[in-house]
Amino acid sequence: MKYAVLGAAGQLGRDLCPRLAGEVVPLTRADADLTRRGSLRDLLDGLRPDVVINCAAYNLVDRAEDEPDAAFAVNAWAVRELAVACNERGTVLVHFSTDHVFGLDAARRTPYAEDDPPGPVSVYGLSKLSGEYLVRALCPRHFVVRTCGLYGARGSGGKGGNFVETMLRLAGERRSLPVVSDQVCTPTSTVDLASAVVSLLATGTYGLYHVTNAGACSWHEFARMIFELEGIEVDLTAISTAAFGAKARRPAYSVLGATAYRRLGLPTLRSWQEALAAYLAERRLRR
Numbered sequence: 001m002k003y004a005v006l007g008a009a010g011q012l013g014r015d016l017c018p019r020l021a022g023e024v025v026p027l028t029r030a031d032a033d034l035t036r037r038g039s040l041r042d043l044l045d046g047l048r049p050d051v052v053i054n055c056a057a058y059n060l061v062d063r064a065e066d067e068p069d070a071a072f073a074v075n076a077w078a079v080r081e082l083a084v085a086c087n088e089r090g091t092v093l094v095h096f097s098t099d100h101v102f103g104l105d106a107a108r109r110t111p112y113a114e115d116d117p118p119g120p121v122s123v124y125g126l127s128k129l130s131g132e133y134l135v136r137a138l139c140p141r142h143f144v145v146r147t148c149g150l151y152g153a154r155g156s157g158g159k160g161g162n163f164v165e166t167m168l169r170l171a172g173e174r175r176s177l178p179v180v181s182d183q184v185c186t187p188t189s190t191v192d193l194a195s196a197v198v199s200l201l202a203t204g205t206y207g208l209y210h211v212t213n214a215g216a217c218s219w220h221e222f223a224r225m226i227f228e229l230e231g232i233e234v235d236l237t238a239i240s241t242a243a244f245g246a247k248a249r250r251p252a253y254s255v256l257g258a259t260a261y262r263r264l265g266l267p268t269l270r271s272w273q274e275a276l277a278a279y280l281a282e283r284r285l286r287r
């Protein structure tokens with residue numbers, strides 16, 4: 001099996017490539033810029049992969065509010081071109097989406113199933129939902145995987161790290177640390193997501209899937225657990241989304257239930273607490 005992985009230098013791409021069995025062609029933005037129109041067809045003709053895995057994305061949630069064209073260029077229009085090119089060549093397309101396709105239902109407090117109607121509240125969420133629909137409409141041999149709150153050893157380039165690293169850095173810089181407590185989701189390890197995606201691909205059962213670590217927490221609870229596991233004393237305060245004042249709206253509750261994934265008989269991922277503990281243990285070894 002030959003895999004072409006777009007966005008291979010991102011935090012998910014980095015953890016996914018070494019877990020794929022077969023020939024893997026990792027493609028960074030320098031190798032394949034998704035916004036270079038027409039280039040994806042040539043790329044596929046040159047490489048002739050069996051499977052394309054698209055880990056590339058525009059994921060600057062706040063900045064997207066000011067530059068919707070840039071977000072849609074990567075998350076929707078390039079994905080459309082990719083979906084058409086894959087379909088024409090009989091190539092399987094694996095694409096990643098986000099819990100930010102939800103949020104419009106402000107009263108929601110139970111995990112979303114894959115067939116729950118989406119409703120984004122931000123440009124980023126809308127651009128990612130558009131990408132999902134384009135893949136599902138144009139390339140029947142697809143896996144669309146929605147996930148949430150990713151953190152991996154490499155960190156997200158565009159975001160300058162990940163939430164765990166940001167918290168640990170800020171704890172060393174500030175006396176008090178305000179973290180949002182009214183957004184609940186499931187932070188997810190890219191290592192765990194990568195392994196789950198490998199298992200999912202092996203089933204050959206195309207479709208839309210939710211894949212995250214198990215459980216749910218607010219960002220404040222997640223931060224508290226980071227400091228607890230690292231034995232760091234910090235004055236952590238809970239603040240509201242409104243007080244934090246980010247540019248983009250975010251879902252108040254966006255826990256993804258892995259209904260379709262579990263229906264395939266695949267095991268539930270470990271809890272977010274266990275995944276975080278493993279990330280921090282591995283981080284200590286790296287330092």
Ligand SMILES: NC(=O)c1ccc[n+]([C@@H]2O[C@H](COP(=O)([O-])OP(=O)(O)OC[C@H]3O[C@@H](n4cnc5c(N)ncnc54)[C@H](OP(=O)(O)O)[C@@H]3O)[C@@H](O)[C@H]2O)c1
Pocket residue numbers: 006007008009010011012013028029032033034035054055056057058059074096097098099128146147148149150151155156157158159
């Ligand atoms: N991060 C999260 O919390 C989160 C949550 C839910 C879902 N997701 C989704 O999960 C997937 C993986 O996310 P991630 O956290 O691994 O992202 P990431 O670390 O930010 O990696 C994204 C990669 O995409 C590349 N990229 C951006 N624009 C590109 C373009 N025009 N052409 C080619 N490559 C381009 C980036 O390259 P540069 O480094 O050169 O910019 C980067 O290597 C994405 O679909 C994302 O939307 C992420």
